[in-house]
Each structure stands twice: as structure tokens, then as C-alpha cells.
Amino acid sequence: MSGSIPSEVGNLTRLSLLNLNSNNLTGPIPASVGNLFALTKLQLFNNQLSGVIPNEIGNLGQLYNLEMDGNLLSGPLPASIGNLTNIVILFLPANQISGHLPPQIGDLPNLAELILSRNNLTGTIPSSIGNLTQLELMYINENNFSGSIPPEIGQLTSLLELGLSENLITGHIPKQVANLSQLIHLNLSNNTIDGIIPDEIGQLTSLQHLLLNNNQLTGHIPHRVVNLTQLTKMQLVNNQINGLIPDQLGNGLVNLRDLRLTSNLFTGTIPSNLGNMTNLEILYIAFNQLSGSIPPELGKLFSLTSLSLHSNQLSGSIPNELGNLLNLNDLILSTNRLSGLVPPSIGNLTSLEDLELYQNQLSGHLPEMANLTNFYLLQLSENNFSSPLPPDLCKGGRLMYFSTINNHFDGPIPRSLRNCSTLVRLQLKNNELSGDVSEAFGVYPDLELIDLSNNRLSGELSVNWVESQSLNTLHMAGNMISGRIPPQFGRMVQLASLDLSSNLLVGELPKELFGLSLLLDLNLSNNQLSGSIPLEIGGLLNLNTLDLSKNKLIGHIPLQIGNCPNLRSLRLSANELSGSIPLEIGKLLRMQEMLDLSHNSLTGIIPRDISKLVMLENLNLSHNRLSGSIPSSFSGMSSLLALDVSYNNLEGPLPESRFFQKAKVEWFEHNNGLCGKVLNLPPCSQNTTKHSSKKHRKIVLLSVLVPVLLLLLLISLGVVIFIFRHTRRKNVKENDREEPDKNLLSVLGFDGKALYDEIVAATENFDDNYCIGVGGYGRVYKVQLRTDQLVAVKKLHGPEEDERGFRSEIEALAKIRHRSIVRLHGFCSHARCMFLIYDYIEKxxxxxxxxxxxxxxxxxxxxxxxxxxxxxxxxxxxxxxxxxxxxxxxxxxxxxxxxxxxxxxxxxxxxxxxxxxxxxxxxxxxxxxxxxxxxxxxxxxxxxxxxxxxxxxxxxxxxxxxxxxxxxxxxxxxxxxxxxxxxxxxxxxxxxxxxxxxxxxxxxxxxxxxxxxxxxxxxxxxxxxxxxxxxxxxxxxxxxxxxxxxxxxxxxxx
CATH class of the missing domain: 1.10.510.10 (Transferase(Phosphotransferase) domain 1)
Known part of the structure; x- marks a missing residue:
């Protein structure tokens, strides 16, 4: 049924029951409904009725059941509601009723159920509520009530259930609540109630549910709470309750099934008497300051399904008695100070799905786990475990997360992991695992990460890894893996990080590897790889870090390295590379962390183009055969922290900049012709300069003649360009002259000045036609660069107050590398605007x-x-x-x-x-x-x-x-x-x-x-x-x- 309720319904004056619930009715409730004087039941729930509740509803003196929940009713609850003296059930939840709860609500002597949950009611709870002596159910939760709980609440002696959760209630829990002797359910969660839990609460001997989560309660748990023998659920999560957990809890609350004390300030030990709560199913005491050992008496909680004691200061061993908890699904003991062995009885927990023991001081062998077939998560990291891993880890075929980082496990990879097709993340790094990995692993359709680094594994790399199509991180560094890198690895299209460093790999670099377009980090250092660097390296457009150092690579550094625009770190040191440093290195404008070409046989001069790497912090060209001088343009590399050019054949003066004035002398040692103001270097004299010039006359002549020829060409072109652009750029140039110190143009990965001009031109000075979005911090423009690359440019609304801090933050954020994060290429900070540059995402x-x-x-x-x-x-x-x-x-x-x-x-x-x-x-x-x-x-x-x-x-x-x-x-x-x-x-x-x-x-x-x-x-x-x-x-x-x-x-x- 759809449509609205017709006003003619008011003509049915003898109607006693009107049930229109669960339809698609819309519009307001007609005021004429107030003419239905004989009506006893009005049920309009689960519709889409809107508007206010008509004041005429108060005319229905015979009404004892009013249900209008699940609508869109708004406005205040009419004061005329107080005229419904026969009303027994007032059920109005899940609407948009606002305003205060009228004090006339207290004029309903027969009211048994008051349900106003999930509305927008405000103000305080009226004291007249205390007049409802027949009230059994009161739920006004999930509103915006404020103020304190009125003490008159204690007059509701028939009350069975009281729900005041999710409001803005303040103040203390009134002691008068102790008068509610028949109360079964008390929920005051998610308010800002403070003070202590009153001792009088122990008089509520019928109480089954005590829920006080997410408040600001302080003090101790009152001892008289042990009188609540019918209690099945007690949740005090996220308060500031302190002191000891009372020993008596276990003696009195024998029917408790759910005990949650997480995120408080409890100190002392876990009472052994908790073991008497044999009906307990959930025990959460995490995030406290508990110390001492885990009481073995917890092993008597045979109904327990979830035990969480993590993030405390517990010490001692894990009691063997926990192995009696055969219904346990989750055992979380991480981030404590537990020591000793994991007891063998843990192997009896056949229902266990989640075992978390990380960040403790546990040691020795792991118990037999053949019967634990329901595991999906096992975290053992950061302990002192030794001995082989259990052979039946994935016997049940459900294991998804397995972590043993930073332990002393030895022996081979368990056979059961080979067929564990459910694996998502496998982290075994920093152990002493050994054995042949050639056939140790199978095919894992959902595997995203595997890290076997820093073990003693041997064998060769298996081509089976290619079949794990979701794999994005493959780390096997620090082992004894030999053989060649399979060219089939080039089919691992999702791979983002590959680290095979510090192994015994031989052979040439497979060119197929350099077709992995999503690859972000590639580390093959410290192996015995030979041959030349493939020209296909230019295909790694997203590569951030490349480390091929400490191998036996020969040949030239390929020019195509300049086609990797996102490189931040390049390490090619300790190889047998020869030839000159390619000028294309200067295209790597995002280079920041390290450029290390040391310990090779490179010759020729240091290219001036390297000085374009204005973000570069560490440059090492030492132990080569480089000649000529250090380019004077290096003085503009303002980010440099270290520059090592020692053990070369360099000569001439050091560039004049503050960096070179404070540089370490060892960075320039064993270069016979260098001079400058660094300690132990000879001062530069006129003769030194002349000697250097004479020796390199050809270089000087070329450096003069080439610019002259180019200048003649540029002059002719410049006249045309000047005329074309003079008018358009006149105002811009004037502004730049006025504020020369504010023109910081630094776009990571691009020529900042050129890109700024290109973006301004491409967007016609940020015209609205190119705007694709507006946010609180800027407008986003779609920009097509001259290379046809699409980028999204976010132009920020105002200048950053701390531009230097902002720049460092952007540099940090630009290091983020994840397939589900939009790549931030960098930023441009200019006197007139500041913008960020991202990849453009189509939809x-x-x-x-x-x-x-x-x-x-x-x-x-x-x-x-x-x-x-x-x-x-x-x-x-x-x-x-x-x-x-x-x-x-x-x-x-x-x-x-x-x-x-x-x-x-x-x-x-x-x-x-x-x-x-x-x-x-x-x-x-x-x-x-x-x-x-x-x-x-x-x-x-x-x-x-x-x-x-x-x-x-x-x-x-x-x-x-x-x-x-x-x-x-x-x-x-x-x-x-x-x-x-x-x-x-x-x-x-x-x-x-x-x-x-x-x-x-x-x-x-x-x-x-x-x-x-x-x-x-x-x-x-x-x-x-x-x-x-x-x-x-x-x-x-x-x-x-x-x-x-x-x-x-x-x-x-x-």
C-alpha cells in the first residue's frame, strides 16, 4: 500500500484498531486521526510517514497502544501526549523527533513501555519520569539527551530494562538506581558519565546486563557488585576505572558469560577466582596495567570462546591449563612480558582460529599443532622461539596470516605450507630457517606478501612464484639462494617490491624483469650477477629504488636509466662498470636519498647535469677514474648532506657554497689536483687555475665555442618568442621582481619552472573549464601535459604557513608506494600559488x-x-x-x-x-x-x-x-x-x-x-x-x- 493516509479516516469514529504498518505510506499523519475516540490501537510503524505528530493525538483517550516507529516523523513530541492516560505502550523509535521530552510524559500512570530510541531528542530527562510507576521498559538511547540522570529514576520500581546509551548524559550514576529492584538490563554506555560506580548498585540482585562502556567512570569496581548473582553480561570497557579487579567477582558472578574490562587503568594481578565463572564465554582484560602471571585457574573456564589479555605487563609462563579451553576461538596474549615455553596443551585447542603471542619473551619449541585445523591467524613475532616450525601449520587449509619475525626458528620450511593455498601474508624474516626453497612453496592465489629475509635458506628460485598472481611483495634477502633469476619473473605483473639481495645469485639480469610496470623497489645487491645492465631498464616507469650494488656487472650505465622518472635512490656501486656517467642521470629529478656509483671504473668528467638533482641528499662517486673538475653548478645542490668524490683524478677548485666550506676532507682525498677551503686541501692559487686550464684546453674551448654557436641560434629564436610572450608575461614578471625570494619552484620529478609554465598554460591560468573537483583545501584540475600524460593538479586555496615544513612533508608523502594509493608526484610552491601533482584516476x-x-x-x-x-x-x-x-x-x-x-x-x-x-x-x-x-x-x-x-x-x-x-x-x-x-x-x-x-x-x-x-x-x-x-x-x-x-x-x- 502506498500514498498518504486520507484525512477522511477521521470519519471512522467507532474504529478501535487501525493497523497500517509495513507499507509504503508517505506524507503526514492527518490531524483528523484525533476524531477516532474509540481507538485503542494505532499501529503505523515501518512506513515513510513524515511531518509532526499532530497535537490532536491527545484526544485518543482510549488508546493503550501507539506504535509509529521506523518512519520519518519530525518535530517535537506534543505535550498533549500527557492526555493518553490509558496508554500502555508508547513505541516511537527510529524517527527524527526532536525537541525536549515534555514533562507531561509523567502524566501517563499506566505506561509500561516507553521506547523513543534513535531520534533527535535533546534537553534533560524530566524529573516527572519518576511518576511512571508502572513502567517496565524504558529505552531513550541514541538521542542527544544531556544533563544528569534524574534521581527520580529510582521511583520506577517496576522497571525491568533501562537503556540510556549513546546520549550526552553527564554527571554521576545516581544512588537511587539501587531502588530498581526488578531491573534486568541497565545500559548507560557511550555517554560522558563520570564519578564512581555507586556501591548501591549491588542491590540490583535481578540484574543480568550491566553495560557502562565508553564513559569517564573512575574509582574501583564496588565490592558489592558480587551480589549481582544473576549477571550474565558486564561490560566496563574504555573508562578510567582503576585499582584491583576484585577477587570476589569469581565467587559471586557465577552466571557471567561476558566480562569486558578492556581499556581501563586496572593494576595488580588477574584474580584466580575468575576461574569459578564456569559459564564465561568472553573475557577481555586487554589494555590495562595488569602484572603478575596468568592464573592457571582460567583453565576451568570450559565455555570460553575468546580470551584477550594483550597489552598489559603480564609475566611468567603461559599456564598449561589453558589447554583445557576446548571451545576457545581466539587467544590473544600479545604485547606482554610472558616467558618460557608455549605449553604442549595448546595443541588441544581444536577450535582455535586466532593465536597471537607476538611481542613477548617466549622461547623454546612450539607445541605440536596437528590438531589445530581451524587456524586462520598465527602471530609469533618478536619472541625468542627456537627449533623447527611445526610441520602441520596449515593442516586445516585455512591459514591466512603467519608471522614469526625476529625469532630463532631453525630447520626447513614446513611441508604443509606448500599446499596452503589460503595464505595472504607470510612473514618469516630474521630467523635461522634452512633448507632448500626450490620446491618448498606452491601456488597461492591470494598471497600478497612473503618475506623470508635473513635466514639460512638455500636452493634456487622457483618459477612457481609466477603463478601467485596476487603477489606484490617478494623478499628473500640475506640467504644462500643460488642459481639464476628466472626470466619468468617478468610475468609477475602485480609485483611492487622484489628484494633478493645478499644471496649467491649468478648469471645476467633477465631483461624480462624490467617489464614489470608496477615495480617500485628492486634490490638485487650483494650477489654475483654478471653481464651488463639491460637497456630495458627504462621501462620501469614507477621504480622508486634500484640497488644493483656489490655484483659483477660490466659495461656502461645505460642511457635509458633516465627514463625512470620516479627513481629516488640509485645504487650501482662495487661493480665493474666502465665508461662515462650518462648525462641522462640529470633527468632523475626525484632522486633524493642516494646516488651511489662508487667503486667502479667510470671515466670522463662529472656531468654538470647532476646538479639538476636539487633534491639529492647523498652523492657518492668515489673510487673511480673520473677526471676534470667538480662542476661549479654543484653549489646549487641545496639538499646535499654528503658528497664523496675521493679516489679519483679530479682537479681544480671546489665550488663556492656553504656546503663545500663545511664538507669533510675525506670526501675529497686522493685527488691530486683539487684545491679549496676544506681542511688539508691546498688553497687555490692563480697558478693552480692556470695549470688546470692548460691541461684541459680542449674542454675549455668546447665549453666556449658550443655556447657561442647555440647563442646565435637562440638570439634569433628569442626575438620571436619575446615578442609573442612579452605582453602575456609582463605582469607575471613584474610580480616576480617584487618578490624574488618567494619564487620557490620545486616540483619533484619534473623541471619545476618548465612544468609550472606548462600547467598554467594547459589550464589557461587555472580556468574553471579544467576544474574537476573542489574540496576544503583546494580545487582539482585535469591537466594534459605535452607528453600526453594526464595528471591531476590540486591548487591549494592559500599559502602554507610553514613552507619548509610543508615541503618536507610532501617529500615524505611522495615516498608512499602502494597500489591502492594515488601516486603523489610532488608539488610546486610559487609566490602566487601552491599546487600538488597526482596521477589522474579515470572514474x-x-x-x-x-x-x-x-x-x-x-x-x-x-x-x-x-x-x-x-x-x-x-x-x-x-x-x-x-x-x-x-x-x-x-x-x-x-x-x-x-x-x-x-x-x-x-x-x-x-x-x-x-x-x-x-x-x-x-x-x-x-x-x-x-x-x-x-x-x-x-x-x-x-x-x-x-x-x-x-x-x-x-x-x-x-x-x-x-x-x-x-x-x-x-x-x-x-x-x-x-x-x-x-x-x-x-x-x-x-x-x-x-x-x-x-x-x-x-x-x-x-x-x-x-x-x-x-x-x-x-x-x-x-x-x-x-x-x-x-x-x-x-x-x-x-x-x-x-x-x-x-x-x-x-x-x-x-
Missing amino acids: GNLSTILSSEETAIELDWKKRLDIIKDVANALSYMHHDCSPPIVHRDISSKNILLDSELKAHVSDFGIARSVKPDSSNWSGRAGTLGYMPPELSYTMKITKKHDVYSFGVLILEVIQGRHPGELISHLMSGGAARDVLLKDVLDQRIRVPLTLEEANGVILAAKLGLQCISVSPRFRPSMQRVSQLLDAGKIEACEKMPFRDVNLQQLMGV
């Missing part, structure tokens, strides 16, 4: 695509889930793989770009910042409204959890097809969340998930999205954890039910 931003029905329906559930995974992986890389970590600060759908294949790329790093250990990361501008976490308004401190919150909003936006907006507060924990089905909040423009894989993916994404938008930063997962869970696709047991029945309360775990 535009996600916000625009979702806002159009035509394009949104292209994004089916698989594509949407892939977008979420891509962004999660990108943020995980920024937070956990970059050093220092980088916070984006402005994750939003407008900053997620989609390419032609609808793959996601994170963009817009104009306001991103590196996270330095000694930085407060304060910022007055950080993000987009609707994506910023709540704590930013009062801390002004940017952390990685800022991005996590924004990512949570993004997940919900992708699922819903629109920005969650005000609904974001409705997606937190609370009693009424059980009435909201996940299927009802999905984007209705595309079909519901049909396959089990799609349904599970949507459920998991929604669950993680809700966790990411937790009010407390400490309660949000890390992006690394989110990325791992999305890749794993793990669905908790509570969600293994028909998709149509999954509700938000289940996903929030409340």
Missing part, C-alpha cells in the same frame, strides 16, 4: 559515483567489498608499513578515487602528516565534516585512530549508498538496535546479497564499520587488524544465521 571519486543511481548500480556487492578492502589495505600500509607512520587525516568518499576497473585508490594527501614520536600532531584543520571523530573537538590531536573512525564512516557509506549523516549515532550499541535489521539499511538500489560469500562479506564489513566508529579511540581496532579480518572474511558465531535476520545489535556485540 572520479566514490562520492559522486554513489550519488548517481546510474553509476551506483555498477557497484555490486563484490565491487563494494573490494573497495572497502582496497582502502583498508592502503591505510594499513600507511599506518604500519611506513616509517614513520603516516596519518591521512581526511578519509572520505570524495578522497577515494576509482579507476577504469572500479578499483579504489586513496587520494588527497594535501593535509596528511607523518606521525613523529615527539610530535603532538595538533592541527586546526583535519578532515571533512561527517568523517571526523568526536574526540577531535576537544583534543585537537591527530592519531591513527582518526583515520580508523573516518574509515568506519566510509564503510557504512559504501554499504548504505549514501553518507550515514545523523544516522551514525543510531548505529551504536543500544536496546533498540535489535529491532534494526541489517538488510534494511543497505543500499536499496542494488539487489540484496544473494550468495553466502556476499552476505558474509557485508556482515563482516558492517561489523568492522561499527567497531571503527566507536566513541573511544582506544576501542577502535587498528587498520592492520581491520585489513587482516577483511582479507580473512571471518564471521563470528553470533552472525551465522540467515542474512535477513541479522540485526545491528548482534553486529555491535551488545
